[in-house]
Amino acid sequence: DAEITQSPRHKITETGRQVTLACHQTWNHNNMFWYRQDLGHGLRLIHYSYGVQDTNKGEVSDGYSVSRSNTEDLPLTLESAASSQTSVYFCASSEWRERPQYFGPGTRLLVL
Amino acid sequence: AQTVTQSQPEMSVQEAETVTLSCTYDTSESDYYLFWYKQPPSRQMILVIRQEAYKQQNATENRFSVNFQKAAKSFSLKISDSQLGDAAMYFCAYRNRDDKIIFGKGTRLHILP
Numbered sequence: 001d002a003e004i005t006q007s008p009r010h011k012i013t014e015t016g017r018q019v020t021l022a023c024h025q026t027w028n029h030n031n032m033f034w035y036r037q038d039l040g041h042g043l044r045l046i047h048y049s050y051g052v053q054d055t056n057k058g059e060v061s062d063g064y065s066v067s068r069s070n071t072e073d074l075p076l077t078l079e080s081a082a083s084s085q086t087s088v089y090f091c092a093s094s095e096w097r098e099r100p101q102y103f104g105p106g107t108r109l110l111v112l
Numbered sequence: 113a114q115t116v117t118q119s120q121p122e123m124s125v126q127e128a129e130t131v132t133l134s135c136t137y138d139t140s141e142s143d144y145y146l147f148w149y150k151q152p153p154s155r156q157m158i159l160v161i162r163q164e165a166y167k168q169q170n171a172t173e174n175r176f177s178v179n180f181q182k183a184a185k186s187f188s189l190k191i192s193d194s195q196l197g198d199a200a201m202y203f204c205a206y207r208n209r210d211d212k213i214i215f216g217k218g219t220r221l222h223i224l225p
Contacts, residue, residue: 045213058212094211
């Protein structure tokens with residue numbers, strides 16, 4: 001069955017370290033998204049991509065970057081982790097907006 | 113920019129009763145999609161129901177239905193015959209023409225046995 005996976009599911013890191021969160025989908029969707037979820041804020045969009053080599057900044061993109069070298073993967077990199085980036089991160093993908101947007105299981109990141 | 117507002121941070125309902133979760137949104141677009149997502153303790157985001165803005169008929173999915181008032185920019189979720197498994201955080205969400213989703217801050221629903 002097609003799916004969307006995230007790894008790792010849990011991560012503890014130290015401030016200043018570079019961290020990469022993986023997102024992989026097997027639906028061959030063009031659109032992929034990264035969100036973060038914090039108490040009192042719901043989910044907020046970090047970065048998104050409409051296809052290979054396309055990346056765009058979302059609402060809360062400072063301190064994050066993404067790259068899209070193939071259709072299946074959109075890794076999220078925290079260039080220098082900060083305690084304010086402690087959060088739960090969700091990846092999502094969709095074919096286009098007429099179709100559902102599917103979410104991965106989430107990655108819980110703790111920055112100490 | 114679009115915004116989504118859920119004015120009820122928490123709600124409780126007796127098992128088997130009906131509950132309505134409120135959501136309002138703001139947009140200048142005429143063509144968009146609205147959703148309710150459920151997030152149980154597992155944190156998995158589960159699509160509950162969706163509504164296309166161009167459709168006047170309210171969407172229904174089994175015990176879940178919406179009251180979509182386009183002019184008022186209101187999109188409430190009604191859960192009938194509430195069950196213990198309905199306990200979760202519920203997010204109202206707006207999907208714009210660029211396929212980006214804007215979420216409300218959520219309503220935590222408690223089911224009382």
